[in-house]
Amino acid sequence: MYVEMRHVNKTFDGFHASRDVSFGIEKGHMAALLGPSGSGKTTILRMIAGLDRPDSGDILINGVRVNDLQGSKRGIGFVFQNYALFRYMTVADNIAFGLQVQKKGKAEIKERVEELLELISMQDFGKRYPHQLSGGQRQRVAFARALAPKPQLLLLDEPFAAIDAKVRGELRTWLRNMIGRVGITSIFVTHDQEEAMEVANAILIINEGSIEQIGTPEEICRHPKTEFVADFIDAKRFEALMALRG
Ligand SMILES: Nc1ncnc2c1ncn2[C@@H]1O[C@H](COP(=O)(O)OP(=O)(O)OP(=O)(O)O)[C@@H](O)[C@H]1O
Ligand SMILES: [Mg+2]
Known part of the structure; x- marks a missing residue:
């Protein structure tokens, strides 16, 4: 397992936000x-990102317990909805940000930024500012910024929530291909079940701080283990999706 949580509990002023959370995600998988x-x-x-500390339990990355390791040293990239691009920096500077923090050399940064601009098919956008981009382009830049320091793990918290349905579908496909190409392990949060079924190798269903079930989209949809999962999952949509794929 590349990322693991073992019996993790987290409370906020007595409110149980995570209850005995345990799971593992295999290397290269998208959960x-x-x-x-x-x-x-x-x-x-x-x-996982080190922005909050569990009250109890362990977090492991690549077999190493990281509870006491600073977030910036965990080799994680993240694209969070509320973690927008830096408005007063160009696209290129946004992408370079993590590399600047790591004090990489100028030439190395330039090369890596160019590589990433190419990866997101935005070679000619390096000098633009975030307000000169579409929502989808902005999210691609956020993705490139997260990938720049070559993280081993990518966390995405509803990265496409603010984007309209059509562009979102395209971005979703783009992201899946991109993650496949980079071969990075990733965990993403979504409200969109179809998105989860289409993109993920593993789905984790969570309710009131507890993991209800972990499994492949097929396992979750065809063999829900709890009443909550059976209620929550739209199995018909999954079957329709399967039929479409043939
Ligand atoms: N810093 C905090 N202080 C107090 N309560 C918090 C804090 N962060 C989260 N919570 C509470 O913990 C619970 C879980 O929050 P969390 O943000 O993880 O939910 P979520 O599943 O991401 O929800 P959403 O889909 O709406 O983003 C919520 O009831 C929230 O109010
Ligand atoms: Mg949330």
Whole structure:
């Protein structure tokens, strides 16, 4: 397992945001966290990223316990909805940000930024500012910024929530291909079940701070383990999706 949580608990002023959360995600897999609003999805990502500390339990990355390791040293990239691009920096400077923090050399930064601009098909956008981009382009830049320091793990918290349905579908496909190409392990939060079913190798269903079930989209949809999962999952949509794929 590349990322693991073992019996993690987290409370905020007595409110249980994570209850005995345990799961593992294999290297190179893309896992989706699905659950109602307030169920504790962001809390899990924040603890993995080192932005919050668990009250108890362990977090492991590549077999190493990272509870006491600073977030910036965990080799994680993240694209959070509320972690927008830096408005007063160009696209290129946004992408270079993590590399500047790591005090990489000028030439190396320039080369890596060019590589990433190419990866997101925005070679000619380096000098633009975020307000000169579309929502979808901005999210691609946010993605490039997260990938620049070559993280081993990518966390995405509803990266496409603010984008309209059509562009979102395109971005979703783009992201899946991109993640496949880079071969990075990733966890993403979404409200969109279809998005989860289409993109993820593993789905984690979370409710009131507890993991209800972990499994492949097929396992979750065809063999829900709890009443909550059976209720929550739109199995018909999954079957329709499967039929479309043939
Ligand atoms: N810093 C905090 N202080 C107090 N309570 C918090 C804090 N962060 C989260 N919570 C509470 O913990 C619970 C889980 O929050 P979390 O943000 O993880 O939910 P979520 O599943 O990401 O929801 P959404 O889908 O709406 O983003 C919520 O009830 C929230 O109010
Ligand atoms: Mg959230």
